[in-house]
Amino acid sequence: MRIATLGPAGTFSELAACEFGRQLPNYTLAFYPALARVLKAVPQDADLAVVPIENIVEGMVSPVIDTFVKRPLEIVGELSIPVRFSLVANHQRPEKIYAQFVAQGQCSECLSRYDVPIMNTASNSEALQLLQQSREPAAAVVPEHCLGDLSFAHIEHDITDYAHNETRFVAVREPHAGRKAPQAGVHYKTSLLIIDDTDHPGLLVEHLQVFAAYRVNLTSLVSRPTGQKFGQYHFYLECEGHLEDSAIRAALTLIQLRNKVTVLGSYPSAG
Numbered sequence: 593m594r595i596a597t598l599g600p601a602g603t604f605s606e607l608a609a610c611e612f613g614r615q616l617p618n619y620t621l622a623f624y625p626a627l628a629r630v631l632k633a634v635p636q637d638a639d640l641a642v643v644p645i646e647n648i649v650e651g652m653v654s655p656v657i658d659t660f661v662k663r664p665l666e667i668v669g670e671l672s673i674p675v676r677f678s679l680v681a682n683h684q685r686p687e688k689i690y691a692q693f694v695a696q697g698q699c700s701e702c703l704s705r706y707d708v709p710i711m712n713t714a715s716n717s718e719a720l721q722l723l724q725q726s727r728e729p730a731a732a733v734v735p736e737h738c739l740g741d742l743s744f745a746h747i748e749h750d751i752t753d754y755a756h757n758e759t760r761f762v763a764v765r766e767p768h769a770g771r772k773a774p775q776a777g778v779h780y781k782t783s784l785l786i787i788d789d790t791d792h793p794g795l796l797v798e799h800l801q802v803f804a805a806y807r808v809n810l811t812s813l814v815s816r817p818t819g820q821k822f823g824q825y826h827f828y829l830e831c832e833g834h835l836e837d838s839a840i841r842a843a844l845t846l847i848q849l850r851n852k853v854t855v856l857g858s859y860p861s862a863g
């Protein structure tokens with residue numbers, strides 16, 4: 593089994609991909625430099641892709657949700673891992689800081705103390721690599737687990753804004769015709785997209801009332817602009833339960849009368 597994930601090696605995505613991989617008979621990792629490229633690797637170059645979907649502080653990882661709108665993949669699993677960062681520098685007074693775009697928001701307090709430009713990177717390990725290659729005074733926000741025996745002129749440990757910082761990752765694959773039936777005793781979650789092409793007053797509240805009426809508990813709801821017109825959004829939702837649960841089926845049947853619904857998958861909940 594080949595698993596695509598965000599590289600180079602050292603990312604939190606790599607840790608998550610290994611954790612998914614350990615549940616399989618065997619696996620190899622393939623690294624890609626950006627989240628969109630990771631998802632594109634499925635199915636030609638990889639059987640599964642592992643990507644971050646939500647950070648406990650920063651919320652949903654928009655490039656991942658936007659890719660699902662363009663190309664729905666099947667979510668087959670989720671897990672969450674603790675995320676801790678350090679700030680490392682090659683000089684006491686860095687003149688710029690390399691930081692991955694989601695990591696930047698998770699370390700905002702520390703970064704605001706340095707009055708220098710932030711250079712966004714696609715991954716945390718890229719931030720470290722760019723610092724290592726830099727000839728100018730620079731710093732990088734890097735995962736604690738990447739520090740190893742590397743030495744730096746300046747280091748600030750544990751710079752994450754919130755003590756219990758965590759990121760949730762999903763494993764996705766090309767949608768298969770037959771979905772796995774739910775197993776007894778497993779708590780499932782279902783992810784779906786409501787594609788809004790019939791905008792009208794009360795559209796969102798109508799959908800929410802349907803979930804409430806069938807007592808389907810929503811655990812996430814984000815709107816993403818369609819990119820066509822101001823005020824027009826697609827919705828990504830997660831709810832407790834399996835697509836085969838009668839309440840979820842009934843709710844989706846009603847919603848589908850008004851909007852296109854794409855089910856991204858039902859998978860065991862990380863809790």
Ligand SMILES: O=C(O)C(=O)C[C@]1(C(=O)O)C=C[C@@H](O)C=C1
Nearest residue numbers: 603604605644694695715716759
């Ligand atoms: O760059 C990494 O280490 C990643 O795995 C990406 C990522 C993300 O995009 O959310 C994963 C966990 C942290 O939230 C920060 C970065």
